[in-house]
Amino acid sequence: MALTKAQRRTRIKRRVRKTVQGTNSKPRLSVYRSNKEIYAQIINDVDSKTLAAASSLDKAIAKEGTKSDVAKAVGKAIAERAIASGIESIAFDRNGYLYHGRIKSLADGAREGGLKF
Numbered sequence: 001m002a003l004t005k006a007q008r009r010t011r012i013k014r015r016v017r018k019t020v021q022g023t024n025s026k027p028r029l030s031v032y033r034s035n036k037e038i039y040a041q042i043i044n045d046v047d048s049k050t051l052a053a054a055s056s057l058d059k060a061i062a063k064e065g066t067k068s069d070v071a072k073a074v075g076k077a078i079a080e081r082a083i084a085s086g087i088e089s090i091a092f093d094r095n096g097y098l099y100h101g102r103i104k105s106l107a108d109g110a111r112e113g114g115l116k117f
Contacts, residue, residue: 013096020093021045029078029090029110029117031103038071038102040078040110042087052081071102072109079113089116 003011022028022045032039039055054077056063061073082090090110097103111117 009096011096016093016096020091022091026089026091027051027087028093029082029115030093031095031097031106033095033097033102038067038074038106040074040106042078042082042090051087052078052085054078054081068102068105071105072112075106075109075111076113078106079110079115083114088114092117 020028022043024044024046027042027044030041030043037056039057040053041050042052043050054061054074056070056074058074058077061070061077063070082088092107094103099107107117
């Protein structure tokens with residue numbers, strides 16, 4: 001029986017999360033993508049705390065251009081907030097999505113903002 005798109009993503013997500021863990025020294029950048037918006041969180045899994053967050057719903061992020069342009073702006077915003085709280089290197093968790101399109105744009109924006117991963 002064929003898997004649905006959501007089941008496939010969940011399977012990939014579980015497989016990736018076995019190896020990607022956020023620690024104090026290297027927290028995890030988790031990305032969630034809906035049809036309209038994109039969200040990013042920097043998470044310390046040891047303490048179960050969100051250290052920084054940004055999304056396309058934030059007023060500070062301009063919603064000009066394509067969804068990929070907005071994702072890049074969210075990546076830059078999360079990088080600024082992470083660096084402000086003393087985080088420089090992260091582990092990237094694509095959350096089961098393909099590293100392509102908006103996910104790749106967000107990662108590129110975060111790298112441009114100064115995060116290392």
